[in-house]
Amino acid sequence: MKIGIVLYPTFGGSGVVATELGKSLAKRGHNVHFITYSQPVRLGTFRENVSYHEVSVSDYPLFEYQPYETVLASKMVDVVKHEGLDILHVHYAIPHASAAFMAKMILKSQGIDIPFVTTLHGTDITLVGRDPSFEPVITFCLNESDAVTAVSKSLKEDTYKHFSTTRPIEVIPNFITVPDDFQNLDRSLRECYASEDEFLLCHVSNFRKVKRVEDVLLVFQKVNAVKPSRLLLVGDGPERYKLEELCRELDLCERVKFLGKVTDTQQVLQISDIFILPSETESFGLAALEAMAVGVPVISSNTGGIPEVNVHGVTGFLSNVGDTDDMAKNALEIFKDDKTLEQFRKNAQVRARQFDLDSVVQQYEDVYNSLLEAVKIA
Ligand code: GMT
DSSP states (O other): OEEEEEOOOSSSHHHHHHHHHHHHHHHTTOEEEEEESSOOGGGOSOOTTEEEEEOOOOOOTTOSSOOHHHHHHHHHHHHHHHHTOSEEEEESSTTHHHHHHHHHHHHHHTTOOOOEEEEEOSHHHHTTTTSTTTHHHHHHHHHHSSEEEESSHHHHHHHHHHSOOOOOEEEOOOOBOOOTTGGGOOOTTHHHHOOTTSEEEEEESOOOGGGOHHHHHHHHHHHHHHSOEEEEEEOOOTTHHHHHHHHHHTTOTTTEEEEEOOSOTHHHHTTOSEEEEOOSOOSSOHHHHHHHHTTOOEEEEOOTTGGGTSOBTTTEEEEOTTOHHHHHHHHHHHTSOHHHHHHHHHHHHHHHHTTBHHHHHHHHHHHHHHHHHHHHHO
């Protein structure tokens, strides 16, 4: 199959999922064409069956806002025609689904029938999508997509709650590759960040308000007051300056390290003892699943799709949003002795295996196949 994948190429979860999906489809022998404005962060080096088509918008002085969506739609038309794509798969509704609809209509006028799949990732529905200035376009695109998927049951429910669509939405969860040699992962870098008698806590995000990274600092402060610990903060974003200030106010600078953006987060996760994800809303929580895959238990809020990933009392604990006392208490419960920490570590890994890449990629392939069958019949 020749598949066009449209995505945000950045560190965000939707971009990571779309890139890893494309890489895996390419390994299975499909021809994958990534279409976006810069090289996807997780794409890595040159690989078989993968091409990248850059969307570049000329900077005409006439425009105050550059028409990215229009250029993207034109690029999709071009790639579908000249590479002979069978299907388009767009990740994140805005503006990818509306650009795909436009491309589909242009191609139809030229006698080419191309189905497109829209995968909803979360903020396109729960935050951005609910903005009245986007709502009519998103509702229309949901109705016009040939198939719609959502990364969790919670996101599917939210979509029906906020948009007037009755379109069937298939839940296909995010996925992960769990390393086989979990016990032998390279943890040598740990000694650079924490001594043997200290616990190492970790958080990875894009430091937007919705992530409540200030709660990570508050949980850390409470844990550290009982058990000497260190905290690694991975990522960057609009809240970072305030967080650095809070860190100074709480007198935690010596124990907290802001690592900035890290391409291979597994390196950091595999030396950590606990992952903290206190988000206000989270459709899935891929970052938590990535931590669990390398045996790191998760202390999280109980919002959105997180409970579909992190199992309370088994792979970590869930607390109400903002309840940093409960989160700290739960982290200390995991740290109470080596046996307990080891059990949570194992449970986290076992649970992560249920989101195994191969079985999830198969679900996407099934969606593509059923759409291609429908095109053949029509
Ligand atoms: O969480 C972010 O800030 C990035 C965002 C995105 O759209 O890239 O992540 C969303 O999609 C991820 C992949 O499906 C999910 O794991 C995240 O939970 C979801 N974020 C939110 O819902 C806030």
